[in-house]
Amino acid sequence: MSNPAPRPDGQGGQAVPDGGGRGFLGKIGARMAPPRPEAAPSIHTREALLLLRNYEESGQGWFWSTDAEGRLTYITQYVAEQMGRTAAALIGASFSDLFLPVDSHGERQRTLPFLLTKQSKFDELPLRSAFEGDRWWAVSGRPHFDGGGRFTGYRGSGTDITQQRQSAEDASRLAMYDSLTGLANRFNISKKLDTTLAAFSQQHRSCAIMLLDLDRFKQVNDTLGHPAGDALLKQVAERLLKIVGDKEMVSRLGGDEFQILLPDVEDRGKLGDMAADIIASLSQPYSVEGSRCIIGASVGVAISPFDGMTSDDLVRNADLALYAAKGNGRGRFRFYSSDLHQSAEDRRALEEDLRDALARGEMELSYQPVVNAKTDTVTGMEALVRWTHPERGPISPSLFIPIAEETNLIWALGEWVLRKATEDAAAWPGQMRVAVNVSPIQFANAELPKIVTHALAASGLPPEQLELEITESVFLGDSAETSHMFKALKAIGVRLALDDFGTGYSSLGYLQSAPFDKIKIDQSFVRGATEPGSRNGAIIAAIVALAEALEMETTAEGIESLDQLDLIRKLNVSHVQGYVYSKPVSNGELLGHAESGSWTIKPTGPARQRNDRFQMFRKVGAIHDNHRYAVVMRNLSATGAFIEGIQDVPLGTQFVIDFGEGQLVTATVRRSKQHQQGIQFETPLVSDGNGGLCTRHRVSPYLIAAAAQQSGGLSLPMFTTTSDWTGK
Known part of the structure; x- marks a missing residue:
């Protein structure tokens, strides 16, 4: 069918009824046509229509138009097909309904309905298809007016920007x-x-x-x-x-x-x-x-x-x-x-001091007895390294051992411990064994068997009296080097103990190949084992059964109470280590106890396990009836504390204990004698992750400021129960 010539005024034209929704091309062509003479415009119009039709069919872009109410009067057929419709079916539909609202995909821009209502032009507006969740279009539109200036609708175009949008989102994802x-x-x-x-x-x-x-x-x-x-x-x-x-x-x-x-x-x-x-x-x-x-x-x-x-x-x-x-x-x-700011500074200073500690003779060894659970006879000692700083006094091994590992000082320190322990043990009466801890860093060093051999030769200690305690972390990669190290150490004749068994790295697989003589049961299983409902006893029993099947000894660490010891004995643990028998002693004390050739210790301690108590000398505040008393805390557990500094406090008196830094807890006096009181906390304290205790909640600085404004100064006495300041 031939295309009709445009009207002389160039306004609009008759749509081409090609059945494909392309009537808009006739309108476009008519608008584009120049005025008479008629022959020339007809050729240009025909060419323009063909070009636009080819453009639509190529899929590179599409066209649309609406009436004054925003209803579609034209849309390119292939775009309608992309939306699962036909162009004819979409004619009369609201153009805005073809796209998802802006808020549904987080775009910050003026919405399409707003722009259409304002009859504003817009260019490259990114819109997401309402029919396909992952397709995006960049839509442009211009308002159209008749000769009298009356708005008649929109005409515009669009392009598929899905790929560009996905690339942009990918780039944004890479950035985020x-x-x-x-x-x-x-x-x-x-x-x-x-x-x-x-x-x-x-x-x-x-x-x-x-x-x-x-x-x-x-x-x-x-x-x-x-x-x-x-x-x-x-x-x-x-x-x-x-x-x-x-x-x-x-x-x-x-x-x-x-x-x-x-x-x-x-x-x-x-x-x-x-x-x-x-x-x-x-x-x-x-x-x-x-x-x-x-x-x-x-x-x-x-x-x-x-x-x-x-x-x-x-x-x-x-x-x-x-x-x-x-x-x-x-x-x-x-x-x-x-206090961590000062701790960090102290630790950096310790790093420097540790480098010279060995040379200055500041290191020494203590020995904790390992006792036969049935006979109460000492069968061996575990060597524990101690550092006495010339200015700061005793430094905890939990502090300086990690420093030694990080600063590559652990090898020199470990070698000194090995030589000193074998030297001391060679002079002990009887055949007591000495156990020495070997860090994963030492174990990974190929020189370890040579150092062990030299230490034994220099001291004269029989190899079977030396026990090397190794943690499960040496099995990092189950490498051939690990197996080779085990073979080399066993070839010397020393004993091997698996330390801290069951603390998170457990696997029964390596027990089949690693030649251990003993399994040490970590104290975390011992603590709480005697409490009602605890499964720790069953775990210990399973470890003992496993060790017996593999012909290994067992040692339970950290036994402090008599009920724990009774349970350990009933579970057939072969050896015990802990304060119920003895704290670590110096080499001189050890020789004094064992001078007869053997050492038998009678277990002593509390009848039952109780919450850990921390001995301390700590100044805290005790608040009561708008008065704040400075008191000294002598010991602390999760459920209570022992304080001194207030005279003759009646039983049942309630205090708010201020630990500082917003840590408050309500406490009731349960024991009182002159200037000393035993107090029970309303809410138990929780672990601070460092072996200490802290309050579960803290008073918000916002709440303290508000309370101070209300009270005109001292704010804490306004709170009488834990829920007052926590809101819980």
Whole structure:
């Protein structure tokens, strides 16, 4: 069918009824046609129609038009087909209904209905198809008016930008998410933390963050290669997501560092439980490219507004807590507290002092008896290294051993311990064994068998009287080097003990090949074993049965009460180590006890296990009836404390104990004698992740400020119960 000539005024034209929804081409062609003479316009119009039709059919773009009410009067056929319709079926439909509303896909722009109502022109407006969730169009439109200036509708065009949109989203994802694990990256989580804290400060809400760092991850990269390390990081991310749940709240900062954002969480009991769960989960063995890997994790926790109100402060303080957690032995969590700043400085100073401690003779060994559970006879001693600093006094091994490992001083220190312990043991009467701890770093050094041989030769101690205690972490990669080391040590004739069995890296597989003579049951299983409902006794029984089947001895560590000892004996544990028999003693004391050739110890201690009590001399506040008393806390447990400093306090008196830094707990006097009181806490304290205790909740700085305004000064006495200041 031939195309009709346009009208002389150039306004519109008759649509071409081609059955394909292309009538708009006739209109376009008529508008484009020049005025008479008629022959020339007819040729140009025909060519223009063919070009536009070819353009539509190529799929590179499409056209549309509406009436004054926004109803479609034309749409390209292939676009209608993309929407699962025909052009004829869409004629009369609202043009806006072809696309999803702006709010449904997060676009920040003026909406299409708004633009059509305002009769505004628009160009390249990105719109998402209402019929296909993943297709995007860039739509342009111009309002059209008749000769009298009356609005008659829109005419416009569109192009498919799905691919460009996907590329942009991919680029945005790369900028916001870690390409390896799919977790949010550092930029993403930092932006999210900034936004959260800004909003929460106005709403007086709390927000916690956890920073975690993988322990021994570098060994995986070094022994198995970077591809294995990448595969391991993916598994770590999966385990974190199972615990946290919300993918947007977990991020990988880079390397083996991760961050978790926890809005509206300030309960340190819950946070401690989550941190412990994370550490336990990440410490379970991994299977990577056919190899078995074992790593661990350390966690630092900071909570806004208590530990910082800006993202910089919060992250810095969480990092300081993480540093402290790693410095205190790894595989643990730590809450931020203000004293960590000084602790960090002290630790850096200790690093320098430790380098010269051996040369200055500041190191010494103590020995804790290992006792036969049936006869109460000492069969051996565990060598424990002690450091007495010339200015700071005794330094805990949990503090200086990690420093020695990080600064590569552990080899020199370990060699000294081995030589000194064998030298002392050679002079002991009878045939008592000496046990020496070997760190994973020492175990990985090919020189270890040579050092052991030299120590035995120099001291004259028979090899069978030396026992090397090795933790499960030496099985990091189940490598050939590990098996070779075991064979080399057994060839010397020394005994091997598996230390801290069952603390998170357990696998029965290596017990089939590793030539251990003893399994040491970690004290975490002993604690609580005598409490009603505890399963620890069943676990200990299973370990003993396993050891007996493999013809190994067993030693239970950390036995402190007589009921624990009774249970251990009933479960057939062969040896016991703990305060119920003896604290560590010097070599001189040991010789005095064993001078007759043997040493038998009668067990003593509390009849039943009780909550851990921490001896201390700590100044705290005790608030009662608008008075704040300065008292000294002498000991502390999860459920109570012993204080002194107030005279003749009646039983039943309630105090608010102020530990500082917003840590308050209501306590009732249960025992009172002159200036000393035994108090019971209304709400038990929780672990601080570092072997100490802290309050579950803290008083918000917002609440303290509000209370101070109301009371005109001293604010804490306004709170009479825990729920008053926690809102719980």
